[in-house]
Amino acid sequence: MRPAAHAEPFPGLDAALKELRCSLEGIVDSSSLARALHSSDASNYRVTPEIVIMPRHRDDAITAVTVAQNHGIPITARGGGTSCARNAIGPGMIIDFSRFMSRIISIDPASRSAVVEPGVILSDLQKAAAPYGMRFGPDPSTATRCTIGGMIGNNACGPHGLSYGRTADNVRSMTWLTGTGEIITAGAGPEALDAVPGLRNFVSENMAVLRTDFGRFGRQISG
Structure with missing residues (x-):
């Protein structure tokens, strides 16, 4: 028997990525590098996200949350990634505010x-x-x-x-x-x-x- 195909953790992920890339002015990154960089903080935990968003302004953040909600993707907000209690990591979507929203x-x-x-x-x-x-x-x-x-x-x-x-x-x-x-x-x-x-x-x-x-x-x- 063939092994079962690997199931996507979030069925709406591909549609969400397409929508985000068309809608956001900030960065939408699902590369293995971005996901790895955002999979840990200062804690001992490691959780690999599926999407990393770096909103350029508040409208980007609003759009990202709306898209995630529509497609059933959990969100974790991230700042400097200095948490010792895994507060800055999570599955689904990471919204990293440190790149652009730092005024x-x-x-x-x-x-x-x-x-x-x-x-x-x-x-x-x-x-x-x-x-x-x-x-x-x-x-x-x-x-x-x-x-x-x-x-x-x-x-x-x-x-x-x-x-x-x-x-x-x-x-x-x-x-x-x-x-x-x-x-x-x-x-x-x-x-x-x-x-x-x-x-x-x-x-x-x-x-x-x-x-x-x-x-x-x-x-x-x-x-």
Whole structure:
């Protein structure tokens, strides 16, 4: 008997690749080299993706997520690949924001805030903020490589976290793209309950657990 043909992990992969290559201005790469380079991070794990996307701008990211959703392909967002817990690797599609979406859009000394894209390297932001006497609080040991988006996803802190707080303590608001293609902007505080669909009901239904269990130790949160 002949051995069974190797089944594609995601049946819609070929159609998704064709659609992405026609739609994106950024890089769409399914080569063995790109897949190998994105199959590991700073952890001991290895997971080989099928597609690597490097979006050139936010519209590329939105299109990539929409295509992946339509074809049943899982997504993993990736920054500098410095995670020690396999947060930056996964099957399906890797969306690597470090190549193009790495702009520091603005720094405002008056409000002591900065607007950045997710692929900005932490040390680049620190250098840009230093002339204004400012810094982004957390400083993990991977500061020359890790991205702000990855720090948000991991709630990074570093040795000065006790003085300046974790990443969650230093982010005023975020605009993010959900896995279902929704774009949400929300900040800290009660306003976020209405900005994030379903969050107010979730909090209301789980108030007892949130009041008694949440916050019992310092870093009980991730992005």
